Amino acid sequence: MALLPLESNPEVMSKFMRLLGVPDKWSIIDVYGLDPDALAWLPQPVLALILLFPCSDKFYEHAKEEANKLKKTGQIVVDDLFYMKQYVSNACGTIALIHCVANNAEHLDLQDGIFKKMLEESKDLTPEEKGDMLAKYNSNSEAGKLIAAHQELAMEGQTEVNPNEKVNHHFVAFIQKGGFLYELDGRKEFPINHGKTSDETFLQDAAKVCQEFMKRDCDDVHFTVMALAQNE
Numbered sequence: 001m002a003l004l005p006l007e008s009n010p011e012v013m014s015k016f017m018r019l020l021g022v023p024d025k026w027s028i029i030d031v032y033g034l035d036p037d038a039l040a041w042l043p044q045p046v047l048a049l050i051l052l053f054p055c056s057d058k059f060y061e062h063a064k065e066e067a068n069k070l071k072k073t074g075q076i077v078v079d080d081l082f083y084m085k086q087y088v089s090n091a092c093g094t095i096a097l098i099h100c101v102a103n104n105a106e107h108l109d110l111q112d113g114i115f116k117k118m119l120e121e122s123k124d125l126t127p128e129e130k131g132d133m134l135a136k137y138n139s140n141s142e143a144g145k146l147i148a149a150h151q152e153l154a155m156e157g158q159t160e161v162n163p164n165e166k167v168n169h170h171f172v173a174f175i176q177k178g179g180f181l182y183e184l185d186g187r188k189e190f191p192i193n194h195g196k197t198s199d200e201t202f203l204q205d206a207a208k209v210c211q212e213f214m215k216r217d218c219d220d221v222h223f224t225v226m227a228l229a230q231n232e
Contacts, residue, residue, distance in 0.1 A: 008052045008171070008224040012153050013097060017228075019149045020101050021111040024231070028097075031225040034207040045199065047107055048100035048228040049174040049206045051213060058216050067189050075193040078178035082119070085131030086186030094146065095134075096171040099184040100228045103175040114145045131186065169222060174206040181205050203227075 013028040031049070032038055053059065077083075082102035086095050101108060102119055110116050122130050134147065172185040176197050183192040197205040207225075214223050 008050075008093070008226065010226055013050075013093070013226065016094070016097055016149060016153050017101060019113075019146075020097070020115040021113040022101055022108050023111065026108055026228060027231050028226050029229050031207075031227050034211050034225065036204065039203055039207055042203070042227055043229050043231065045107075046203045046227045046229045047104040047175070049203070049210065050096050050100065050171055050226045050228070051174065051210050052169050052171050052222075052224040052226075053213050054217055054222050055168050055170050056217050059213075062216055063188060066192065070190070070192070076180060077182075077191055077193065078180065081177050081182060081191060083127045083130075083184055083191045084122075084134075084186055085127045087131045087135035088147075091134060092171040092186065095186045096173040096184070098146075099173040099186075100175060103177055103182075103184075104228070118146070127190075174209060176202040176206075181209065183209065 010028040010030055017026065017028065018024070026047075028050070029042070031042065082099065084095060084098065086092060098115075101110070101115070105116075105119065110119075118133070122133060125133075170185070170187070172183055174194075175182055175184065176199065179196055179198065181194040181197040181202065183194060185192070194205070194209050210223075210225055217223075
């Protein structure tokens with residue numbers, strides 16, 4: 001199954017967050033620069049970053065090396081981290097948003113609805129089983145309602161969308177959980193722990209990881225960064 005790709009449009013993604021039960025005081029906003037001065041202009045607090053990046057050979061090569069290294073050295077993955085695998089084509093934007101919201105539910109004061117119910121139902125599931133919820137949905141299920149919302153909002157973007165057209169860019173989320181900075185990419189084997197962070201340093205620490213993505217593909221300018229932040 002292939003969905004319509006979700007555009008990196010803060011307005012569209014903020015609408016999706018409303019469907020996930022996120023109150024109006026929180027929005028997805030553009031990040032126009034990753035240097036300290038540009039980051040200082042963002043409204044606070046920032047709870048998550050979403051990076052859209054090109055799926056190049058350099059990315060896949062680094063991802064493979066990174067996974068092999070972590071399998072040997074191990075890493076800390078906190079018990080309450082919400083992570084789901086991606087088995088549905090073009091669902092990376094939705095999964096990135098789900099990762100951002102699910103891992104900050106205690107800060108966002110989620111309203112009752114389909115997503116809060118889905119979180120409760122998936123609490124004890126593995127990342128693979130969570131991914132299956134979206135891949136094997138039916139129209140009456142909570143996951144099915146999220147898929148329907150994805151399709152509807154994908155049509156609201158500014159560019160024409162085609163589910164069969166190859167998408168060469170991918171969304172990932174960066175969140176802080178248990179004092180660690182995690183990269184959450186449903187297509188990778190597992191979450192990536194990028195080291196210690198805190199509420200105070202999360203934005204700067206996540207921005208540095210985004211910059212590393214850009215340095216690996218410095219010839220490509222097609223990167224977009226957005227933040228889950230409190231409205232001014």
